[in-house]
Amino acid sequence: MKLITLNALEPGKKLGRPIYNEKGTLLLGAGVAVSARYIRRLKEMGYSSVYVHEKGYEDIEVNDVISDKTRMEAVLTISETFDSVRESGTKSEKVALDRKMVSSVADKIVDDLISAGDQIMDLIDLKSFDNYTFMHCVNVSVLTVMTAVNVGKFTTLELRDIAIAALLLDIGKAHIPIEIVQKKGRLSPDEFARMKKHTSIGYEILLHKSGMKPLIASVALQHHEYYDGSGYLNALAGEKIHIWSRYIALADVYDSLTSDRSYKRRLPPLVGLEYLKLGRGTHFDPKCLDYFINNIAPYPAASTVLLNTGETAVVVANDTQKIDRPLVRILTTPDGKEIKKPYEIDLAKETEITIQSVQV
Ligand SMILES: [Fe+2]
Structure with a gap:
């Protein structure tokens, strides 16, 4: 397999990894020879690079740390969860959040990662502005649990709660106007101020409107806090930010930097990791950072x-x-x-x- 830019993708080349839509439904399977129409569609979706099969690169493997099945089931679950929370409306006292469904998929993520043992992320989770939101939540969960497994201090029950917390970190966005959440381009200061509230709204949804554990809800509230107190929503610093949120913040920032967005191209993992290191002790807890960067290949296979x-x-x-x-x-x-x-x-x-x- 080889990673190439979309500009270098020519009709007839075979995709190395499947392409999914925002609900985790397969759009183009691995091995499919792309036509000019497919290439146009990938450009419209906002992809800047793709994995392809190519002669001379057959033996280069790109392996995910969880199964494709688990990853896509998680994307579908989060997409459905967002839909049902959005449909419940902002005014109702309870939201229709299916806790069993979320915890079942969180268990699968944890089981996949535990059974695989000591792992590194040797794959770029390619996504685009079209399918970013839910794939991002899933990848944050995967990166955080993978790190937490390697830290070795968390019980399986804690790992499962961490996986749930990460999957639902942005659930508050379900109650932010969709034109702000899906805006292609940077947010205005007013829009950004509203967007910041997805933290407290998420906390409310999880703790009071769906009966999630307080610790899981606290991640929704704290995941944009920075170690030096310069983050939001409450400018918490140091150990006042719960350890789960300190890990999840790293995964959240890293995955966002290394994904194609409507307003910027993805950064290669090496550059994403360098960016995180610049925030050592300021944005990020140094110990958490050291564990996190330990698990990510700066030069993934096929690059x-x-x-x-x-x-x-x-x-x-x-x-x-x-x-x-x-x-x-x-x-x-x-x-x-x-x-x-x-x-x-x-x-x-x-x-x-x-x-x-x-x-x-
Ligand atoms: Fe967030």
């Missing part, structure tokens, strides 16, 4: 990178032990000529060779 030798290479595989030193396959000479017989270099061993930038 194309430029080496300090001037050669370009594709990332073949990552190892949990040396997460920033992948195995790479050299594709071109320093002057850009294609190499007839590509060969591999293990950057964990060849320490003088460094990655200068990520091209896709």
Whole structure:
């Protein structure tokens, strides 16, 4: 498999990963040869890059940390949950939030991650402004639970509650006017002020209108707080922000940075991780940050990178032990000529060779 920009996608190329809509329904399956019409549709959806199958890249695997089935079931569940909470209206004392359905899918996320053991995120969760909202909630849940499993201090029951809390972190948006939530482009100051209230609205929905545990509700309230007190809604700082929210804030920011949005292109994981590190001790709890970045491959498999030798290479595989030193396959000479017989270099061993930038 190879990650390419959408501009490099030509009719006839086969997709490496499936494309889903905002409800988790399959639009284009892995292995489907794209037509010019499909390419146009992917552009309309806002994708900037896709995984494809390509000759010479057959052995490069891109593995998710949970099953596609679990991921898409979670997207559908969250999408339906948003719909039913929205339909309940803002004035009613109770909302129709199916707690059983949410906790059942949260259990599946946790079970997938626990059964897989020590994992790193070696995949870019490609999504677009079209299907961002619910896929984002699911990926925040996956990234947070994966980190929490690796921290090793949380019980399975806690992991399940963390998964639920992350899935529902933005549920307050169901009661924010849809034209603000779905606005393509940056929000005006007034709109942003309203949007910020999704935290307190979410807390109300979860705690008082659907009977969720207070800790789960507190994540909806606190997930935009920053470690130094510069976040919202209540400018909480340090340990006043619950530990779950400190982890979830990292996953929320990271996934947003590395996703295509209506107003910006996705950043490669390396750049997203650098951004998080800049917030060490200010926006983010240093300990939580260290655990979080430990689990994400800065150069995921199938990405194309430029080496300090001037050669370009594709990332073949990552190892949990040396997460920033992948195995790479050299594709071109320093002057850009294609190499007839590509060969591999293990950057964990060849320490003088460094990655200068990520091209896709
Ligand atoms: Fe949020």
